[in-house]
Amino acid sequence: MGLADIIKKGAFVDILRGMSVTGTYFVVDKMTVEYPKEKLQVYPRFRGVQALLTDPATGDTKCVACMLCATICPSGCIDIVGEQTADGRSRPASFKLDLSRCVFCGFCEEVCPEAAIVMTRHYELATFDKDDFYLDKEKLIANQVYVHKEVFAQPTEDTAPAPMEAGTANERGRS
Numbered sequence: 001m002g003l004a005d006i007i008k009k010g011a012f013v014d015i016l017r018g019m020s021v022t023g024t025y026f027v028v029d030k031m032t033v034e035y036p037k038e039k040l041q042v043y044p045r046f047r048g049v050q051a052l053l054t055d056p057a058t059g060d061t062k063c064v065a066c067m068l069c070a071t072i073c074p075s076g077c078i079d080i081v082g083e084q085t086a087d088g089r090s091r092p093a094s095f096k097l098d099l100s101r102c103v104f105c106g107f108c109e110e111v112c113p114e115a116a117i118v119m120t121r122h123y124e125l126a127t128f129d130k131d132d133f134y135l136d137k138e139k140l141i142a143n144q145v146y147v148h149k150e151v152f153a154q155p156t157e158d159t160a161p162a163p164m165e166a167g168t169a170n171e172r173g174r175s
């Protein structure tokens with residue numbers, strides 16, 4: 001051990017240097033989020049648990065049991081049985097989604113022609129009971145409480161897209 005090292009040890013240089021780093025972090029903004037007391041805002045396109053939306057006009061789900069979501073689902077975790085109502089509507093008699101197999105890809109939401117199934121931003125899905133991962137129609141409808149308000153935003157006259165001119169779609173299709 002050289003003289004310089006002896007002086008360094010005697011003056012507690014390393015300890016003081018360490019204390020200065022610790023002291024610095026007492027005064028700077030903390031980076032840690034103390035979950036669950038504090039929560040991060042998820043990104044707008046975050047995909048959490050699904051919800052089935054209801055139609056205020058009928059009070060029933062907007063789902064018409066077209067099976068598109070069940071068909072496109074890469075995990076095969078959606079199971080739907082359709083039925084006809086007395087007034088001629090098509091709807092799911094049962095709608096089951098096994099969340100334990102879902103990969104949250106969002107294909108079900110994208111493919112739905114009725115915007116009936118949507119991905120919410122709810123991510124707190126931990127449970128001790130795996131039955132909680134089996135979502136039936138009632139649970140999926142109840143999940144509407146997690147739907148973010150943008151989903152319900154209806155286009156107004158100011159924000160609605162202008163109607164397409166004749167031939168525009170075909171021209172786009174060719175390009």
Ligand code: SF4
Pocket residue numbers: 069072073074075076077078097101102103104105106107108109
């Ligand atoms: S998010 Fe993807 S994996 Fe999950 S139910 Fe929808 S289509 Fe299936």
Ligand code: SF4
Pocket residue numbers: 062063064065066067068069070080108111112113114115116117
């Ligand atoms: S794609 Fe939409 S309307 Fe069709 S079965 Fe799925 S949720 Fe229902």
